[in-house]
Each structure stands twice: as structure tokens, then as C-alpha cells.
Amino acid sequence: MNDAPQPLPTSPDSTIADGPLEFGPYSLHSRMIVGTGKFPDFPTMQAAHRASASQMVTVALRRVDMKNPANNILNFIDTQRMHILPNTAGCYTVDDALKIAELTLELELPKLIKIEVIGDEKTLMPCPIGTLEATRRLAGEGWTVMAYCSDDIVLCQRLEQAGAAVVMPLGSPIGSGRGILNPGNIRIIKELLSVPVVVDAGVGTASDCALAMELGIDGILLNTAIAKSGNPVAMAAACRDATRAGRTAFLAGRMEKRAYASASSPMKDF
Amino acid sequence: MEQVKTMSGPLAISVNDEPKTTSAGSLGGLLEELGLHERRCATMVNGEIVRRPDRGATALREGDKIEIIAMVGGG
Numbered sequence: 001m002n003d004a005p006q007p008l009p010t011s012p013d014s015t016i017a018d019g020p021l022e023f024g025p026y027s028l029h030s031r032m033i034v035g036t037g038k039f040p041d042f043p044t045m046q047a048a049h050r051a052s053a054s055q056m057v058t059v060a061l062r063r064v065d066m067k068n069p070a071n072n073i074l075n076f077i078d079t080q081r082m083h084i085l086p087n088t089a090g091c092y093t094v095d096d097a098l099k100i101a102e103l104t105l106e107l108e109l110p111k112l113i114k115i116e117v118i119g120d121e122k123t124l125m126p127c128p129i130g131t132l133e134a135t136r137r138l139a140g141e142g143w144t145v146m147a148y149c150s151d152d153i154v155l156c157q158r159l160e161q162a163g164a165a166v167v168m169p170l171g172s173p174i175g176s177g178r179g180i181l182n183p184g185n186i187r188i189i190k191e192l193l194s195v196p197v198v199v200d201a202g203v204g205t206a207s208d209c210a211l212a213m214e215l216g217i218d219g220i221l222l223n224t225a226i227a228k229s230g231n232p233v234a235m236a237a238a239c240r241d242a243t244r245a246g247r248t249a250f251l252a253g254r255m256e257k258r259a260y261a262s263a264s265s266p267m268k269d270f
Numbered sequence: 271m272e273q274v275k276t277m278s279g280p281l282a283i284s285v286n287d288e289p290k291t292t293s294a295g296s297l298g299g300l301l302e303e304l305g306l307h308e309r310r311c312a313t314m315v316n317g318e319i320v321r322r323p324d325r326g327a328t329a330l331r332e333g334d335k336i337e338i339i340a341m342v343g344g345g
Binding site for chain 2: 035036037038039045058059060061062063064065066069070072073074084086087089099102103104106107108174175201221222223224227
């Protein structure tokens with residue numbers, strides 16, 4: 001006879017209903033946006049994307065490698081399941097970013113762009129002024145602009161006013177994997193903005209996703225944490241679960257912190 | 271009368287900064303020569319974007335700098 005507790009036939013899902021992440025014409029049921037850079041190979045990338053359950057994936061634009069012109073990343077992106085989000089990575093000026101945006105239309109992509117204007121070569125920190133100007137220009141031309149920026153509260157407000165559909169403050173410098181260095185700012189940015197806030201850059205591992213989502217933000221964009229992990233497919237799944245867990249915890253509402261102990265079991269009537 | 275040198279022979283151009291000699295008469299022809307005509311890519315000639323429908327009618331000239339741009343991995 002086996003008296004051990006038996007598992008439930010099916011594990012119950014979150015009892016809190018959560019809507020999709022919505023901006024522009026997009027409605028994403030996954031709150032995680034994933035990247036395509038730095039993976040060991042394209043098949044691993046594709047498997048990681050599937051494990052992530054993400055519905056939006058970033059790409060960059062570059063000159064075709066004439067030594068290997070058949071090497072086409074598009075063959076490894078499930079475009080039926082995922083929207084392609086082109087970025088302006090590598091741009092240092094507004095004009096370059098606008099040109100990349102124009103080039104994406106030639107690639108038969110819709111008017112959706114992640115604006116990234118780098119301000120400093122060593123730290124790769126985004127240029128607030130260039131990002132704001134590029135956002136203003138493209139939003140004015142009807143683009144859905146996702147603006148990658150530093151975690152400055154006023155800058156994020158200005159980006160919203162300039163027409164950004166999504167404001168994307170970094171958690172820590174891109175590719176650094178140092179997590180959410182200024183959760184206080186991220187929380188305030190989310191409170192002050194009406195458009196979705198997606199933390200972009202800085203995630204190092206699954207717990208960073210959970211922590212970020214517990215701040216109440218709308219989504220996470222990550223690339224290196226998955227691509228450069230020991231097992232990108234497993235890490236993609238871990239980050240997927242952590243993102244969901246963090247979101248559910250935020251919706252549930254955490255207990256209040258206390259300075260002193262408070263017994264979980266009754267202290268009288270022994 | 272000045273002669274316009276377009277279809278008279280192979281042209282020395284550069285494609286994504288690599289020197290190349292081509293007999294293609296147009297940008298569209300060059301893409302076919304490179305096996306890239308069915309690929310989703312953007313094209314620029316001497317820094318100016320040439321839209322898809324215009325590629326066939328865009329004649330190549332000696333010394334043209336062609337850029338062919340596509341999606342790559344990025345975050």
C-alpha cells in the first residue's frame with residue numbers, strides 16, 4: 001500500500017487571468033521577446049526560440065556575406081509563429097537609424113522597429129538624444145517604435161511623448177548579464193508610463209526575468225542570456241517559466257515586508 | 271558625341287566592398303548572377319536605396335558600389 005501523496009492529474013495553471021502584451025497592431029501572448037544573435041548555430045537558435053514560446057524575435061540588418069551568401073537566418077525563424085522585430089543595432093547617428101528603418105521595408109517587413117542609437121563605443125550605452133530624435137521622426141511617419149534606452153525616468157517619459165509604442169529601458173549594459181541594476185527606476189518608469197515598458201538588455205539568467213516581471217513591467221527582451229548559456233534550449237525554457245512566474249507573482253501581489261518576525265503557525269492554544 | 275559605356279562589356283564594380291566584374295546589365299541582373307534574386311534583401315547603389323521594382327531598370331556603371339543587405343542575428 002502506498003500512502004505517499006499522489007500528484008494532481010494535471011497541475012493547475014495560474015488562477016489569475018493575464019491579457020496579452022499589446023502595442024501598435026501587435027498582441028503577444030508571450031511577454032518574452034527573444035534575439036537571434038550569438039547562438040552557436042541556427043538549429044540551436046530555432047530550438048531555443050521554440051522552447052521560449054516567444055512570439056517576437058529581433059534581427060539586425062547587415063551586408064550579405066559574399067563569401068557565404070546562402071547563409072540565410074530566415075530559414076531558421078518560424079515566421080508563422082513569430083513576428084520579426086528588426087533593430088538598428090550598430091547605429092551611432094539618427095540618420096543611420098532612419099536608413100536602417102527604411103531598409104527594413106525593402107525586406108518586406110512592416111513598419112515595426114526597435115530603435116537603438118549607440119552613444120558610446122566602449123559601454124554601448126544608448127544615446128538618449130539620438131534615440132529620442134529617431135523615435136520622434138519614425139513615430140511621426142506611422143512606425144511602431146520600440147525605443148531601447150537607459151533607465152532614466154525622464155528620458156522614458158520623453159520617449160513616450162515622442163510617440164514610442166513601447167519604451168525599453170535596459171536592466172544593465174547590453175550583453176553584460178548583470179541583471180536589473182536599478183529596480184527602483186524600472187518600477188517608477190512602469191508606474192509613470194502609459195505605454196508598455198519592456199526591460200531590454202542585462203538579463204543574465206532566469207531569476208533576472210522573474211525579478212524584472214515582479215516589478216510590474218510588461219515584458220522582457222533578452223538574447224545573450226539564452227544564446228551564451230551552456231544550454232540555450234534549456235535556458236530559453238527556464239526564462240520562459242521565470243517570466244511567467246514573475247508576471248503571476250506581480251499580478252498576485254506580494255506580501256508586505258516586515259522588520260520583525262511573524263509566526264506562520266498559531267502561537268497559543270498548545 | 272560621347273559614348274555611354276553601359277552594355278559594352280564587363281564592368282568593374284564592388285559588391286559589399288568586394289571587387290567584382292560583372293556582365294549583368296542591371297542591378298536585377300546582378301542579383302540573379304549572385305543567386306540572390308529570390309532572397310529577401312535590400313539594395314543600395316552608391317549609398318542610395320534602390321527599391322525592388324526599380325532593380326531591373328537600374329543600369330550598372332563602371333565603379334558602382336553595390337550594397338546588398340539582409341537580416342542577420344541580433345538582439
